[in-house]
Amino acid sequence: xxKNKRITNCKVVIIGGSAGSLQALLQILPFIEKPISFAxxxxxxxxxxxxxxxxxxxxxxxxxxxxxxxxxxKFESGFVYIAPSNYHLxxxxxxxxxLDTSEKVNYSRxxxxxxxxxxxxxxxxxxxxxxxxxxxxxxTIGLRAIQAAGGISVVQNPLSAEMPFMPNNAxxxxxxxxxxxxxxxxxxxxxxxxxxx
Numbered sequence: 765x766x767k768n769k770r771i772t773n774c775k776v777v778i779i780g781g782s783a784g785s786l787q788a789l790l791q792i793l794p795f796i797e798k799p800i801s802f803a804x805x806x807x808x809x810x811x812x813x814x815x816x817x818x819x820x821x822x823x824x825x826x827x828x829x830x831x832x833x834x835x836x837x838k839f840e841s842g843f844v845y846i847a848p849s850n851y852h853l854x855x856x857x858x859x860x861x862x863l864d865t866s867e868k869v870n871y872s873r874x875x876x877x878x879x880x881x882x883x884x885x886x887x888x889x890x891x892x893x894x895x896x897x898x899x900x901x902x903x904t905i906g907l908r909a910i911q912a913a914g915g916i917s918v919v920q921n922p923l924s925a926e927m928p929f930m931p932n933n934a935x936x937x938x939x940x941x942x943x944x945x946x947x948x949x950x951x952x953x954x955x956x957x958x959x960x961x
Contacts, residue, residue, distance in 0.1 A: 774801070774802045774890055774892060775803065775841065775890040776803050776805060776890065776892070777805070777892045778804075778805040778883050778891065778893050779805065779806050779893075779894045779895075779896065780806075780894070780902070780906065781807075781808045781809075781895065781898050781903075781920075781930070782808065782898025782902065782930055783809070783926065784897030784898065784899075784926025784927040785896040785897045787926055788896045788920060788946045788949075789806065789896070790821075790825060791947070792946060792950045793822060793826045793844070794827065795954075796828060796953055797827060797954075800828060800841070800842055801842070803841050803844075803845060804843075804845070804953075805844075805845045805846075805853070805879070806846045806847065807847040807874050807876050807879045807880075808846075808847070808874075809872045809874070809876075809898070809902070810849040822844065822846060829842075829843050830843070830846065831843040831845055833845050833846060833848055833853065833861055833863070835861075836860050836861070837860060839855070839859050839860055839861050840859075850865070850873055851863040851864060851865060851873065852864040852865075852874050852875055852878045852879065853878075853879045854882045855882045855885070857886060869902070870900055870901060871900065876895070876903035876906055877903060877904070877905045879906070880893050880905075880906020880909055881905070881906050883910070884910045884912070885909075887913075889913065889915055890915070891910055891913065892910075892916045892918065893906065893910040893916070893917050893918065894918040894920075895917070895919050895920065895934050896925065896930070896931070897928070897930060897931065898930030899927045902930065903934060904934045907919070907934055907938050911941070916941045917938065917940045918941065918943075918944060918952065919931045919935055919940040919944075920949065921945045922935070923945075931943075
């Protein structure tokens with residue numbers, strides 16, 4: 765966990781996942797205590813008909829307040845943000861979030877790669893990207909972008925993933941800073957909140 769201290773003033777933890785990632789999220793988010801000094805952003809592949817189901821479930825389980833994402837909403841530390849179904853989630857220089865309906869990437873909208881790359885461009889070395897369980901290659905290119913910008917990449921250990929393809933692909937095509945089980949990811953995030961930067 766020592767590598768965690770390379771980040772100066774972590775501003776954003778962005779978490780991406782697909783099939784099987786909800787189970788991982790529910791093993792992590794309910795156990796993060798508030799207040800947190802950074803924002804948590806969740807980008808998971810969802811059905812268009814999902815609407816607010818994911819937000820409602822996480823809001824119910826999480827101690828951290830889930831803030832609704834609308835186009836041009838102000839982006840603040842201390843909250844959980846969840847990419848809505850059928851929109852790419854983008855980060856803007858004026859500390860707002862924007863929603864985009866351009867073509868699907870990796871057959872997905874929201875795309876993890878799109879959001880990871882956008883976050884890397886804005887937050888650079890103040891960013892941690894975490895890739896969870898999933899069944900396609902989305903997220904690998906985004907993790908590369910996060911590392912290239914000076915941020916830290918974390919991949920769920922495929923042995924702990926319900927669908928190991930997504931983390932396996934990231935490990936095959938990048939060199940993650942950390943490969944962690946869900947329990948270790950939870951401890952990692954807790955460590956960010958208390959680390960003496």
